[in-house]
Amino acid sequence: MTSTATAATATPPRTSPPARGRRESGVRPEGCCPTVTGGGLAEVEAERLARSFKALGDPTRVRLLSLIAASQSGEACVCDMTDVVGLSQPTVSHHMRQLVDVGLVTREQRGRWAYYAIVGDALAGLRLDLGVVLSTGS
């Protein structure tokens, strides 16, 4: 979709820098990558990664996450966290929803309380992804 293709639209006489160790002109490894991502991570992959990282891009959410991890039972409800972070209940609920949406935590309703727990695998996966960014080629 989005016929933004027009892939190898020639190579304008752009006097690319010497690039001591580079290929020749562009960055395109020619035929090493799945689509027209032009080297580096694919667009969809980058979006998936960015979505998770964005969820961790707010200090409040980082604290909420660590708060859950620090609790004995490995879970926490909203009423416990509002006091600590010093924000309103709707705001904390909003942040927790962000974390749930990207799959970093789970939500379980038990009686009147909603218990949030960390998805360890998601965190671990994200950790691996950080390495993927580095070694996108290989």
Place this chain on the structure above:
Amino acid sequence: MTSTATAATATPPRTSPPARGRRESGVRPEGCCPTVTGGGLAEVEAERLARSFKALGDPTRVRLLSLIAASQSGEACVCDMTDVVGLSQPTVSHHMRQLVDVGLVTREQRGRWAYYAIVGDALAGLRLDLGVVLSTGS
């Protein structure tokens, strides 16, 4: 610091949930944590982490990062990246600045070109930090 102390300000009769495995009322582990962070990560630590993650919270920046990593020389200049991500030169410069500001990449001016390179240690440190979030208590 930050005399937001008023540490153990009583314990209001908040009928906290049963919390199967919890301590008693609040989340405060009483005296296990450095300051009045109330359990979990300290505020400054959370802000530091969030700042780095926020830099990774944009798909374009993730692609730029992986683009540098994918290049043979381990570095890239703006003119090479604009074509691939399909954005204007000022926008790419703006994104690179974000990445430089949080220490994820370095910038080196050689002649007319500015070469950006990834700071591997920063990425590795961030990877460790992801684990810290999980084990903030221990």
Place this chain on the structure above:
DNA sequence: TCCTGACATTGACGTTCGTCGATGTATCGA
């Protein structure tokens, strides 16, 4: 010397984000 090219900076714009108060929904205890 002047001109070209690579890049940063500025100013502006629409969009998204973080936050709150108000309100809705469901559960538990009296």
Place this chain on the structure above:
DNA sequence: TCGATACATCGACGAACGTCAATGTCAGGA
């Protein structure tokens, strides 16, 4: 049955973000 509690959702607001065109700055080549 009714009131209180825990939480989600809604609507609104200011702040921050991503993007661009226009402009400024500096290095190389003619």
